[in-house]
Amino acid sequence: MALDKIEVRDLYRKRAKRYNISANLYYLIGFREAKYRKMAISQLALKPGDSVVELGCGTGLNFGYVLKHIGKTGQLIGVDLTDAMLQQAELKIESNGWQNVRLVQSDAATYSIPSNINGVFSSFALTLVPEYQTIIEQAWQSLDKGGRLVVLDFKKPETWPLWVAKLGVIMTNPFGVTLDLKDRKPWEVMKRYFQNVTVMDLYGGFVYIAVGEK
Ligand SMILES: C[S@@+](CC[C@H](N)C(=O)[O-])C[C@H]1O[C@@H](n2cnc3c(N)ncnc32)[C@H](O)[C@@H]1O
Numbered sequence: 001m002a003l004d005k006i007e008v009r010d011l012y013r014k015r016a017k018r019y020n021i022s023a024n025l026y027y028l029i030g031f032r033e034a035k036y037r038k039m040a041i042s043q044l045a046l047k048p049g050d051s052v053v054e055l056g057c058g059t060g061l062n063f064g065y066v067l068k069h070i071g072k073t074g075q076l077i078g079v080d081l082t083d084a085m086l087q088q089a090e091l092k093i094e095s096n097g098w099q100n101v102r103l104v105q106s107d108a109a110t111y112s113i114p115s116n117i118n119g120v121f122s123s124f125a126l127t128l129v130p131e132y133q134t135i136i137e138q139a140w141q142s143l144d145k146g147g148r149l150v151v152l153d154f155k156k157p158e159t160w161p162l163w164v165a166k167l168g169v170i171m172t173n174p175f176g177v178t179l180d181l182k183d184r185k186p187w188e189v190m191k192r193y194f195q196n197v198t199v200m201d202l203y204g205g206f207v208y209i210a211v212g213e214k
Helices: 005-029 033-042 063-070 083-096 132-142 162-175 179-183 186-193
Strands: 051-055 075-080 101-105 117-123 143-154 195-202 207-213
Touching: 005 033, 005 083, 005 162, 033 063, 033 117, 033 143, 033 195, 033 207, 051 063, 063 075, 063 083, 075 083, 083 101, 117 132, 132 143, 132 186, 143 186, 162 179, 186 195, 186 207
Parallel strands: 051 075, 051 117, 075 101, 117 143
Antiparallel strands: 143 207, 195 207
């Protein structure tokens, strides 16, 4: 059964200090995490000066890639439920001297995305939020015309039998993924609001990048 929000927060409180190292361990099984992040962020089609919200930003592993596109004049807001993950993100911001990244501790479901934003991004987080449909609608409302919502996340490939899906869950369970999350399909909801939604499969279809433009 899917974890509730307190369970998710407690899990990430425990994982926060080792999160970046444990995420890197997945390279051993061919999971090219950094490459997927860069690919997804390039799909935001950002330009210098743009403003971006990252939902479920965790320890800030995407910040450097986003900042490469928006430069010093852009603004990045990282939102996350878990204080301990944001503490790690804060250390990253301080050590890099980034002046234009702001952190907000909030449930993404209740966070009010500022209007006229140029990009909304979420990696390996949106499917963990039961109200992901509301978030997608809110992202659509807040984005400027031509702004994009990009989601990088896990999914169950249609062709996978249940036993393979269960193996996938074992692999991702340390990050709060449970089998019933396979029924959450953010890219389907994106198609209700955004035009030209594209879905790119990665890692044999177990990972995807969904892109919607307003
Ligand atoms: C697997 S981590 C991904 C972190 C980061 N996006 C990355 O790619 O490394 C999932 C993150 O989602 C956050 N999260 C889970 N549920 C959330 C919610 N309802 N609102 C905001 N953040 C949430 C967790 O605290 C955690 O930091």
